[in-house]
Amino acid sequence: MPATIEMQNLTVQLGNRTILNQLNGALSGRCIGLLGPNGSGKSTLINTLLGFYEPVAGAARIFGKEVKNNLRELRAMIGYMPESDAFIADMTGVRFVRYMAELSGLPRGEAMERAHEAFFYVGLGEARYRKLGTYSLGMKQLAKLAQAIAHGPKLVLLDEPTNGLDPEARIRMLQLVREIRDTGEVSVLISSHLLRDIEECCDQVLILKDGRIAALCNLEEERKANLKFLELEVTQGNGFLESVRGLGCECASFGAGRVRIVLPDNIDLRQIYRTAAEHEVQIRRMNYRRDTLEDIFLKAMAGTPQVAPVQQGSANGSL
Amino acid sequence: MAVYKRTYKAYSGPLTPAWSRFTVLTRYGLKNLFNSRPFTAFTVLCFVPFVGWLIAIYLAHSTTAQLVLGIRVGNSDVVSKLWFLFFVATEAWMGFILAAWGGPGMITQDFANHSVQLYLSRPISRIEYLFGKASVMFILLSCLSWVPALVLFLVQGGLEGHGWIWDNLWLARAILLSCLIGIAMVSLLSMAVAVWVKWRIAATALMFAVFFLFPALGGAISLILRTRWGHVLNFPAMIMIIWGDLFRIAPSGPGGMGPGFYVVPVWAAWASALTMCAACFWLLHSKLKAREVERS
Numbered sequence: 110m111p112a113t114i115e116m117q118n119l120t121v122q123l124g125n126r127t128i129l130n131q132l133n134g135a136l137s138g139r140c141i142g143l144l145g146p147n148g149s150g151k152s153t154l155i156n157t158l159l160g161f162y163e164p165v166a167g168a169a170r171i172f173g174k175e176v177k178n179n180l181r182e183l184r185a186m187i188g189y190m191p192e193s194d195a196f197i198a199d200m201t202g203v204r205f206v207r208y209m210a211e212l213s214g215l216p217r218g219e220a221m222e223r224a225h226e227a228f229f230y231v232g233l234g235e236a237r238y239r240k241l242g243t244y245s246l247g248m249k250q251l252a253k254l255a256q257a258i259a260h261g262p263k264l265v266l267l268d269e270p271t272n273g274l275d276p277e278a279r280i281r282m283l284q285l286v287r288e289i290r291d292t293g294e295v296s297v298l299i300s301s302h303l304l305r306d307i308e309e310c311c312d313q314v315l316i317l318k319d320g321r322i323a324a325l326c327n328l329e330e331e332r333k334a335n336l337k338f339l340e341l342e343v344t345q346g347n348g349f350l351e352s353v354r355g356l357g358c359e360c361a362s363f364g365a366g367r368v369r370i371v372l373p374d375n376i377d378l379r380q381i382y383r384t385a386a387e388h389e390v391q392i393r394r395m396n397y398r399r400d401t402l403e404d405i406f407l408k409a410m411a412g413t414p415q416v417a418p419v420q421q422g423s424a425n426g427s428l
Numbered sequence: 429m430a431v432y433k434r435t436y437k438a439y440s441g442p443l444t445p446a447w448s449r450f451t452v453l454t455r456y457g458l459k460n461l462f463n464s465r466p467f468t469a470f471t472v473l474c475f476v477p478f479v480g481w482l483i484a485i486y487l488a489h490s491t492t493a494q495l496v497l498g499i500r501v502g503n504s505d506v507v508s509k510l511w512f513l514f515f516v517a518t519e520a521w522m523g524f525i526l527a528a529w530g531g532p533g534m535i536t537q538d539f540a541n542h543s544v545q546l547y548l549s550r551p552i553s554r555i556e557y558l559f560g561k562a563s564v565m566f567i568l569l570s571c572l573s574w575v576p577a578l579v580l581f582l583v584q585g586g587l588e589g590h591g592w593i594w595d596n597l598w599l600a601r602a603i604l605l606s607c608l609i610g611i612a613m614v615s616l617l618s619m620a621v622a623v624w625v626k627w628r629i630a631a632t633a634l635m636f637a638v639f640f641l642f643p644a645l646g647g648a649i650s651l652i653l654r655t656r657w658g659h660v661l662n663f664p665a666m667i668m669i670i671w672g673d674l675f676r677i678a679p680s681g682p683g684g685m686g687p688g689f690y691v692v693p694v695w696a697a698w699a700s701a702l703t704m705c706a707a708c709f710w711l712l713h714s715k716l717k718a719r720e721v722e723r724s
Contacts, residue, residue, distance in 0.1 A: 159549050161718040181446065181551045189549040195542045199460070211452045212550045214443035223439065230436065256546065261439025294438040 111173030112137040113264060113296045114158065118167030121150075121157050128153040130320040131167065136298070138313025138327070140290040143300040144406060145317035151300040152192060154317070155266050158298075159189060171264060185214055188257035192268035192300075194249060198242030203228055205241055206256045213260035220259070227255040231285060247278035254285065258295075265289065267299045271306050279306075286310050308402040316409040324409035328402065339370040339381070342394040349388040356380055366393070449552055453560025458567065460537075461530045470529070471568070474522040478576040481515050485580060489587040507584050509599055513675045516577055516603060517668065520610045523569045524639065530568070531618030532631030534561050539626040548718040558619060558712060565615035574607035602674040610667060613701060620708035623715040638704075639664055659691045660700040669697035 112135035121129040129150045143151045156162050158169055160180040169176045171183050197205055207224035215223060228237040231251040236244065241252060250270065257265055270286065271279045287310055290297050301307055307314060308328070316324040343349065343366045353360050353370060358381075360370040370381070385392050462468050487493050488506050538544050547557055581600050585593035593600075621634040642661045649658030659665060673694045692700075 156719055159718070161545070161548065181553075184549060185443070185551045187549065189546070191542070191545050191549075193542050195546050197537055197543050198541055199537065208452070208456055209546060209550065211444075212449060212547060212552055214446070214449065214551060215439065216442060216444055219439070219441050258436065261437070263438070289436045292436050292438075295436070 111170070113141065113172065114298065115170040115173070116167070117170070119154075119157070119164055119169050120166040121153055121162050122165045123153070123162065128320050129157065129164075132320075132322055134315065134322055134325050136313060136315060136325075138296075138311065139293070140286070140297040140299065140311045140313070142307030142311035142314040142328075143298060143317070144302075144304065144307055144314060144402075145323070146410070147302075148319075149317040150320040151317055152268055153320075155189075155268055155298070155300055158266065159187065160184065185260075186263040188260065188262035188265040190250075190253045190257040190265070190267045190270055192272060195253060196241040196249060198240065200241055201238050202233060202241055202244070202252050202255070203237040205252070206259045209256040210259040213262075215260055223259045223261070224255075227259040228252075230258070231255045232281060246273045247275065250274060250278070250282065254282070258289065262295060264296045264298065267297065269301055270299060271301065271303060283309050304402045304406055314402065314405070316406060318410060324405060326405060331405070337372040337374070338397060339372060339378075340396050341368045341370065341392055342366050343368060343385065344391040344393065347388070349385060349390045352384045352388060353381065356384065446551060449550075450556040450560035450563065453547075453552075453557065454563040454567070457534050457561060457564035460534070461564065461568070464530075467526075467530055471526060471572075474519070474526060474572050475576070477515065477518050477522070478580070481580055482583065485584050485587065507588075509602075509675050510677065512577065512581070512599060512603060513606075513671060513677065515580065516573060516606055516610075516671065519573045519576065520607075520667075523572045523610070524614055524635075526572070527565055527569060527614045527618050528632050528635040531565055531615065532622035532635070533628045534564060535619055535622035536626055536628040536631055539623070544716070545718040554716055558716065561619060562615045565618065566611055569611040569614065570607070573611065574604050577603045577607065599675070602671075602676070606671045606674050609670060609701070613663075613667065613705060616705055616708035616712075620711040624711050656691055657696070660696055662691075663700065663704060665691060666697040666700040669694055670701060673697075 114136040116132040116134050119129055119132040120127065132154070143154065145151050153162060157164060158171060158176060160176055160183075163177065172186070174183060176183060197208075200208070203221075203224045206227055207220045210220035210223055211217060225234075225237065228234050231254050233248060233251050233255065236248060241249065244252060250273070254267070254270065257267070267286065271282050274282060283306060286297060286299065289295055290310065297310070299307065299310060312329045313327050314324070315322065345366060350360055350362055350368065356376055357373050358370050358376060360368060362368050372378070372381075382392070462471075485507055487497070487499070494500060538547065544557075548554065552560075578600060581596075581603060582593070585596070617635060617638060618631070621638075622628070622631040625631050625634060642663060643659075643665065646658040646661030649661070650656055651658075669690055669692065672689060677689070679690050
């Protein structure tokens with residue numbers, strides 16, 4: 110089965126500036142997060158996937174089909190929620206969504222039905238006959254989501270979906286994204302500045318920096334890997350660290366009794382307890398140290414962006 | 429996705445043919461225009477000349493009706509090529525006002541809230557988008573121009589009899605071509621200025637400027653430089669020259685428009701009109717984009 114999105118030396122220039130520089134990689138998560146600081150090329154990548162910008166070199170593929178040569182077919186399979194306001198102020202919400210669904214190819218009756226359903230789905234059922242110009246910012250965001258999903262796309266591109274939303278609306282938006290993702294019928298690509306949004310929804314993350322890929326990692330695998338990553342706070346005990354190393358663990362002390370341990374697969378947690386007991390060491394606090402998305406992001410920002418093909422895999426792993 | 433279930437479900441039903449998607453834009457465009465009551469009222473008003481001309485044709489063929497009403501229209505000879513040209517010109521001006529009123533708004537409303545990107549993110553190309561919008565103007569202006577003009581032509585042919593229609597078939601062709609040229613120019617202009625200025629009022633003002641200020645500018649250039657070529661900026665006059673040629677209107681003599689009518693040669697009028705259309709195409713090509721590109 111082809112990856113949702115593939116990039117092969119994808120290079121995009123706007124004017125004289127190179128915005129995306131030789132991007133390589135395959136994104137196949139159900140929900141893909143697109144992270145990066147301002148100007149890193151997130152929106153440009155989305156616009157390139159939509160065919161708004163033509164690459165000067167390389168190619169982008171969606172579901173195995175090259176964007177450049179299959180634009181019409183791919184656009185029928187894509188739902189797009191832009192970052193900026195995008196609506197027709199004089200139209201009622203449901204008419205606008207119906208209009209967009211008809212443009213995507215749905216017959217009139219089906220478009221009307223799906224427009225109503227989409228509005229109820231995003232929680233704007235009661236406001237569907239109001240003109241879009243009268244909607245609050247949060248409602249406009251939800252209306253944009255409704256038009257992006259009304260025609261039943263296979264890939265939904267969400268550009269900063271939680272921008273300007275209050276906490277309650279943000280939670281609602283993320284819940285909708287997760288629900289859409291969990292149906293398994295649609296892939297989602299979310300571009301966001303907010304690491305927490307990405308962490309809550311996505312199973313794969315692409316981090317861009319200066320138009321290049323800084324990191325491409327699978328968050329699910331990261332989470333699983335982190336289960337073997339212990340952070341302890343212990344009373345001083347002679348020989349404890351040496352004994353733990355003797356078990357085959359990698360560990361490091363940071364002073365004041367703080368210890369980090371990487372547990373190999375064959376080592377059970379009980380062995381650590383036993384070793385601590387043998388050395389009369391009190392374990393005062395223990396938690397699985399999670400390498401958060403923030404850590405991954407900061408690491409990616411600190412490192413040199415990669416031009417060469419990126420291997421999917423762990424972004425952490427060392428102490 | 430179902431209202432009662434509130435769950436997302438992909439769509440797997442039938443789709444409309446790809447070629448027909450632009451008609452969605454046309455349908456919604458027309459409906460939006462006629463949501464405005466003043467616009468609808470003015471559109472109805474635009475049909476008044478047609479009714480007037482229709483009555484005039486009937487009266488010209490019915491001496492009895494002239495006697496009953498106590499008016500003198502003359503005989504059927506008054507219904508000439510010049511008579512049809514005046515009808516086309518009258519309706520063209522009314523159509524121009526209608527296009528200036530409703531045309532730019534169709535596009536500026538898409539630019540006002542950045543919805544162009546939503547259109548173009550769907551299986552709709554830029555050309556289809558423009559074609560859909562232009563079709564609104566085409567339908568509207570056709571209903572005001574060549575359709576009623578050809579109805580008048582048929583009515584005149586029916587009342588005149590004796591093979592009048594076959595003898596004057598060239599006139600039907602002239603009516604159709606003249607109107608199509610006018611519709612194309614006005615539609616292109618309304619879309620191009622809308623895409624350029626992205627503000628409905630300014631776009632409407634600019635349309636009027638092109639049709640009223642440019643002639644003044646052209647006249648001034650002609651006067652100052654003592655040349656007749658400044659008149660190529662007078663687009664209404666250029667269109668009239670093209671129409672005059674299509675309607676076989678002589679510069680002078682019986683049925684002529686007078687020596688001042690053909691102020692520049694017909695080829696210059698065509699060149700002027702085509703240049704304007706080319707400028708409109710260039711504007712549409714360069715300004716209609718899903719995304720603005722900032723150039724460094």
